[in-house]
Amino acid sequence: xxxxxxxxxxxxxxxxxxxxxxxxxxxxxxxxxxxxxxxxxxxxxxxxxxxxxxxxxxxxxxxxxxxxxxxxxxxxxxxxxxxxxxxxxxxxxxxxxxxxxxxxxxxxxxxxxxxxxxxxxxxxxxxxxxxxxxxxxxxxxxxxxxxxxxxxxxxxxxxxxxxxxxxxxxxxxxxxxxxxxxxxxxxxxxxxxxxxxxxxxxxxxxxxxxxxxxxxxxxxxxxxxxxxxxxxxxxxxxxxxxxxxxxxxxxxxxxxxxxxxxxxxxxxxxxxxxxxxxxxxxxxxxxxxxxxxxxxxxxxxxxxxxxxxxxxxxxxxxxxxxxxxxxxxxxxxxxxxxxxxxxxxxxxxxxxxxxxxxxxxxxxxxxxxxxxxxxxxxxxxxxxxxxxxxxxxxxxxxxxxxxxxxxxxxxxxxxxxxxxxxxxxxxxxxxxxxxxxxxxxxxxxxxxxxxxxxxxxxxxxxxxxxxxxxxxxxxxxxxxxxxxxxxxxxxxxxxxxxxxxxxxxxxxxxxxxxxxxxxxxxxxxxxxxxxxxx
Ligand code: NA7
Numbered sequence: 001x002x003x004x005x006x007x008x009x010x011x012x013x014x015x016x017x018x019x020x021x022x023x024x025x026x027x028x029x030x031x032x033x034x035x036x037x038x039x040x041x042x043x044x045x046x047x048x049x050x051x052x053x054x055x056x057x058x059x060x061x062x063x064x065x066x067x068x069x070x071x072x073x074x075x076x077x078x079x080x081x082x083x084x085x086x087x088x089x090x091x092x093x094x095x096x097x098x099x100x101x102x103x104x105x106x107x108x109x110x111x112x113x114x115x116x117x118x119x120x121x122x123x124x125x126x127x128x129x130x131x132x133x134x135x136x137x138x139x140x141x142x143x144x145x146x147x148x149x150x151x152x153x154x155x156x157x158x159x160x161x162x163x164x165x166x167x168x169x170x171x172x173x174x175x176x177x178x179x180x181x182x183x184x185x186x187x188x189x190x191x192x193x194x195x196x197x198x199x200x201x202x203x204x205x206x207x208x209x210x211x212x213x214x215x216x217x218x219x220x221x222x223x224x225x226x227x228x229x230x231x232x233x234x235x236x237x238x239x240x241x242x243x244x245x246x247x248x249x250x251x252x253x254x255x256x257x258x259x260x261x262x263x264x265x266x267x268x269x270x271x272x273x274x275x276x277x278x279x280x281x282x283x284x285x286x287x288x289x290x291x292x293x294x295x296x297x298x299x300x301x302x303x304x305x306x307x308x309x310x311x312x313x314x315x316x317x318x319x320x321x322x323x324x325x326x327x328x329x330x331x332x333x334x335x336x337x338x339x340x341x342x343x344x345x346x347x348x349x350x351x352x353x354x355x356x357x358x359x360x361x362x363x364x365x366x367x368x369x370x371x372x373x374x375x376x377x378x379x380x381x382x383x384x385x386x387x388x389x390x391x392x393x394x395x396x397x398x399x400x401x402x403x404x405x406x407x408x409x410x411x412x413x414x415x416x417x418x419x420x421x422x423x424x425x426x427x428x429x430x431x432x433x434x435x436x437x438x439x440x441x442x443x444x445x446x447x448x449x450x451x452x453x454x455x456x457x458x459x460x461x462x463x464x465x466x467x468x469x470x471x472x473x474x475x476x477x478x479x480x481x482x483x484x485x486x487x488x489x490x491x492x493x494x495x496x497x498x499x500x501x502x503x504x505x506x507x508x509x510x511x512x513x514x515x516x517x518x519x520x521x522x523x524x525x526x527x528x529x530x531x532x533x534x
Pocket of ligand 1: 494
């Protein structure tokens with residue numbers, strides 16, 4: 001029984017989102033006995049947690065789904081960028097096809113895990129005191145499993161409603177005629193502001209850094225888009241692109257084109273909507289500051305033209321770049337700028353006048369001003385990429401917490417394993433292509449590697465596998481070097497661990513693109529280079 005007080009299994013997977021489900025299905029096909037522990041009440045991972053107004057995916061479908069024909073053959077999306085309701089239905093469909101839930105223990109939060117050398121098994125503890133023993137531990141906990149709350153919070157004082165985006169009540173919050181505050185302007189903040197503005201009396205966005213958001217061009221899916229005969233090719237193709245999308249950077253540099261050609265090219269990419277202006281542009285955009293300035297200036301020109309209020313225009317789309325374009329995750333917006341331009345809505349520059357506290361009635365900024373609200377949405381993000389893994393009581397073979405090991409920085413091998421944590425693999429986490437990729441593409445790339453590794457271990461009767469510290473050190477250097485060639489280190493982003501006070505600033509993602517990553521991981525699989533096996 002999956003909920004047994006003492007569970008004994010071959011593989012324990014933590015997390016029932018895209019990653020966990022993928023691993024479960026593939027491992028079952030190979031005859032592994034697998035179970036999933038999931039903290040939430042349903043399948044879907046982030047789409048189980050995210051039900052804030054406007055929550056939707058920024059990858060255009062059908063790129064944002066599994067490549068399994070049995071799942072896509074009779075599944076149709078209604079819009080190009082589905083919202084959380086439709087994504088939850090997708091996971092129900094996945095379950096109907098793959099019968100995943102029977103092996104998932106929901107409401108099961110892992111609070112401790114350590115590998116026991118004697119039995120050669122992981123001993124995993126849950127919050128409600130159940131125990132699982134498992135030969136392998138696979139973490140599919142995603143990159144946003146630990147919420148980030150700002151430290152100025154005196155939340156309890158506030159008399160209205162206040163919610164973090166990933167803790168939004170499932171029943172929704174009635175914002176009709178209410179004064180809404182949104183703190184944070186990541187992808188989440190942009191979506192909440194845009195959506196609540198449809199009903200609210202007013203929306204005020206508290207912005208520390210402008211989101212260099214791109215037009216989404218939401219709309220119904222085309223017939224061609226849902227033409228299943230294209231899918232096998234499409235899913236193969238997405239693994240050949242840098243970020244696992246349907247498009248890629250073009251093989252041309254920014255200044256190879258004349259200013260007129262460049263303008264026309266930018267215009268065409270921008271007008272397409274989606275991430276094309278970010279991920280299907282000149283291939284030096286994320287490497288060369290001058291090239292990047294061209295992209296930024298184009299973005300600013302287009303965006304500024306949408307905002308008539310000069311004060312708001314300078315806050316939302318300043319003439320000088322707040323950071324190189326694309327080094328923080330651009331959101332896809334629908335009418336964000338027109339909405340904020342309206343007189344009833346506002347944007348407050350909290351870099352200039354930081355928030356000092358939440359009062360009984362609203363939010364107080366450093367200039368002494370108190371703005372009053374009925375609802376406050378905290379879209380302040382997550383202790384991204386490493387936070388979830390550091391927050392589940394994982395200990396190495398000697399009893400040292402992973403959180404301790406990673407205090408001075410993150411070490412992993414291939415972005416899938418850690419020295420001292422034998423028989424454990426993780427996906428969609430630190431030092432993999434995680435934040436620089438379309439989720440399902442990254443999951444399938446790393447998931448296949450993990451499944452093949454487990455198969456090989458079983459076939460060769462290897463009972464124990466651990467990474468060496470040298471292999472970790474080399475991998476960390478690689479991740480850093482790849483990143484140092486780019487402009488990513490120039491922005492204070494969650495990619496770089498810079499969004500959490502006190503967190504070490506370092507690149508947390510592999511910036512070489514999926515094809516190169518896959519090649520590197522595949523090369524070492526034959527001989528388990530960089531691992532110790534027994
Ligand atoms: P993000 O992208 O981390 O955005 C969080 C936002 O909250 C960002 O604008 C932050 O400003 C802001 N923030 C964080 N802490 C504070 C404090 N203390 N005061 C004011 N403002 C603050 O999280 P999201 O949930 O939007 O998106 C996460 C990812 O999920 C997204 O990239 C997608 O890949 C899916 P900052 O920019 O740091 O100045």
